[in-house]
Amino acid sequence: MNSALHPSSLFRTATVIKWEDARRPRRAGEFFKGLSAKAMDDFESLAGHLCCPPATFLIKEDQEPISVMLVYEGEVNLRISSYAGKRFILGIAGPGEILGLASAISGTPYRIEAEARRLCSLAVLKRQDFLDFLMRHPTACQNVTRELSRQHTRTCERLRIVGLTSSATARLAQLLLGWCTEGRETGGGTEIRFLLSHGEIGECIGASRETVTRTLTDFKQRNLVEVNGSILTVPNQDALAVYAGIS
Amino acid sequence: MNSALHPSSLFRTATVIKWEDARRPRRAGEFFKGLSAKAMDDFESLAGHLCCPPATFLIKEDQEPISVMLVYEGEVNLRISSYAGKRFILGIAGPGEILGLASAISGTPYRIEAEARRLCSLAVLKRQDFLDFLMRHPTACQNVTRELSRQHTRTCERLRIVGLTSSATARLAQLLLGWCTEGRETGGGTEIRFLLSHGEIGECIGASRETVTRTLTDFKQRNLVEVNGSILTVPNQDALAVYAGIS
DNA sequence: CGCCTAATTGACACCTCTCAAGATATGTGG
DNA sequence: CCACATATCTTGAGAGGTGTCAATTAGGCG
Numbered sequence: 442m443n444s445a446l447h448p449s450s451l452f453r454t455a456t457v458i459k460w461e462d463a464r465r466p467r468r469a470g471e472f473f474k475g476l477s478a479k480a481m482d483d484f485e486s487l488a489g490h491l492c493c494p495p496a497t498f499l500i501k502e503d504q505e506p507i508s509v510m511l512v513y514e515g516e517v518n519l520r521i522s523s524y525a526g527k528r529f530i531l532g533i534a535g536p537g538e539i540l541g542l543a544s545a546i547s548g549t550p551y552r553i554e555a556e557a558r559r560l561c562s563l564a565v566l567k568r569q570d571f572l573d574f575l576m577r578h579p580t581a582c583q584n585v586t587r588e589l590s591r592q593h594t595r596t597c598e599r600l601r602i603v604g605l606t607s608s609a610t611a612r613l614a615q616l617l618l619g620w621c622t623e624g625r626e627t628g629g630g631t632e633i634r635f636l637l638s639h640g641e642i643g644e645c646i647g648a649s650r651e652t653v654t655r656t657l658t659d660f661k662q663r664n665l666v667e668v669n670g671s672i673l674t675v676p677n678q679d680a681l682a683v684y685a686g687i688s
Numbered sequence: 689m690n691s692a693l694h695p696s697s698l699f700r701t702a703t704v705i706k707w708e709d710a711r712r713p714r715r716a717g718e719f720f721k722g723l724s725a726k727a728m729d730d731f732e733s734l735a736g737h738l739c740c741p742p743a744t745f746l747i748k749e750d751q752e753p754i755s756v757m758l759v760y761e762g763e764v765n766l767r768i769s770s771y772a773g774k775r776f777i778l779g780i781a782g783p784g785e786i787l788g789l790a791s792a793i794s795g796t797p798y799r800i801e802a803e804a805r806r807l808c809s810l811a812v813l814k815r816q817d818f819l820d821f822l823m824r825h826p827t828a829c830q831n832v833t834r835e836l837s838r839q840h841t842r843t844c845e846r847l848r849i850v851g852l853t854s855s856a857t858a859r860l861a862q863l864l865l866g867w868c869t870e871g872r873e874t875g876g877g878t879e880i881r882f883l884l885s886h887g888e889i890g891e892c893i894g895a896s897r898e899t900v901t902r903t904l905t906d907f908k909q910r911n912l913v914e915v916n917g918s919i920l921t922v923p924n925q926d927a928l929a930v931y932a933g934i935s
Numbered sequence: 936c937g938c939c940t941a942a943t944t945g946a947c948a949c950c951t952c953t954c955a956a957g958a959t960a961t962g963t964g965g
Numbered sequence: 966c967c968a969c970a971t972a973t974c975t976t977g978a979g980a981g982g983t984g985t986c987a988a989t990t991a992g993g994c995g
Contacts, residue, residue: 529848
């Protein structure tokens with residue numbers, strides 16, 4: 442399961458990789474699916490290897506896509522930001538995902554930011570080498586096309602949240618429901634690993650930090666959600682769906 | 689130049705096609721770029737032909753992508769809509785564009801609506817035939833991938849407008865500036881062919897019809913825009929950029 | 936000429952942002 | 966273990982902007 446533009450990575454156990462482990466490429470994720478060993482070797486012969494600490498900016502806006510980066514290990518925030526400093530989180534990229542894929546393909550300047558959330562391990566190769574690689578390996582090209590279509594679908598879903606939903610309450614409910622699809626079902630409801638701050642949640646739905654706090658408090662009082670440390674539980678998704686304006 | 693998710697089609701002369709002309713496929717647009725005559729014949733042997741009047745729904749939300757549609761001629765509104773009836777215009781598709789491309793590739797249900805703005809001429813083929821065609825013709829596959837990355841970039845730009853810009857004034861200004869890049873430069877400024885109603889503009893930026901009217905009136909009074917029939921002129925893009933919050 | 940759609944304008948309520956202050960948690964160093 | 970620093974969360978009050986409702990006007994088309 443790919444996690445571009447979607448916080449499925451939130452629900453994985455937060456394994457902190459060690460530097461020595463990070464040096465070993467992980468051939469996980471959508472990109473390597475169905476690739477022959479020969480093709481993988483081909484890829485790794487082209488790619489350099491990069492480890493970076495949390496809060497490293499891997500891509501900045503308006504930057505030319507000279508090189509292409511693929512996540513081996515770790516998590517990367519994908520964002521857009523405005524001149525006024527306002528930021529919007531598109532999603533969180535995990536292993537096997539190519540950062541700024543659309544720009545890498547089209548060659549137009551990046552319109553997103555990518556920032557490591559934790560210690561990350563990445564493959565780095567020249568954009569032209571990447572494009573040539575796709576030409577040599579049709580399977581990889583198909584994977585990339587599928588990945589791109591999935592990213593586009595996810596972005597449209599985010600647009601649905603911020604474009605069609607006027608109230609912050611409904612937006613937060615929709616975001617939580619989206620996360621529930623990746624959560625774990627238990628007797629008491631759906632459990633979500635909850636690693637984002639209120640500020641970051643606000644950046645996901647286009648609301649202020651304070652509004653997120655207030656709305657979440659309201660949800661707790663209505664028993665729509667329960668928070669225990671970094672675990673958020675939704676006892677009844679249908680009840681939450683009422684507030685999402687889906688019913 | 690492609691116009692998916694972008695109203696560049698607004699700036700083409702509004703030629704109303706006749707039924708007899710519409711029956712003749714037009715091999716225009718991104719999809720056919722660089723394709724051999726043989727490949728084009730291959731495509732047309734697979735494709736049926738469809739003409740439809742304005743306001744025809746070509747795609748509805750949650751529909752399975754069993755068949756794939758390519759626009760030969762005409763204009764098609766691409767939208768998302770909410771259960772509450774609120775709508776958001778993603779863009780306008782023109783000749784050479786494939787409707788709901790992301791869903792067609794991934795096979796997931798359409799998450800958009802497509803509605804003919806005028807008399808349209810379309811190619812229709814089975815999704816599997818389309819995918820097989822892409823496998824046979826790598827050039828077509830590359831065109832599709834490029835098209836997809838462009839659509840994704842455009843969608844991100846829309847997300848930037850509605851997600852990062854809080855005031856309706858700034859959103860409208862940004863929309864107009866985006867259209868200016870496709871407009872015609874004249875002595876008095878940048879001319880834009882203006883075929884959308886205030887209501888539709890509202891659906892582009894997530895604002896109500898009345899707010900568009902008010903904001904546009906305000907812009908006129910400040911000499912930021914001039915409206916003559918269906919021609920909208922921006923005398924000074926820099927002045928408008930101030931209101932867009934870009935400066 | 937009348938109908939219908941779209942545009943216009945005003946009044947009002949509601950929601951959310953912003954600013955401000957305080958509380959709670961987490962981490963660091965002595 | 967404590968003191969301190971930092972980050973995050975919480976809560977309140979006020980102002981501003983936008984949606985909604987309503988009434989009127991303008992324009993297009995048969």
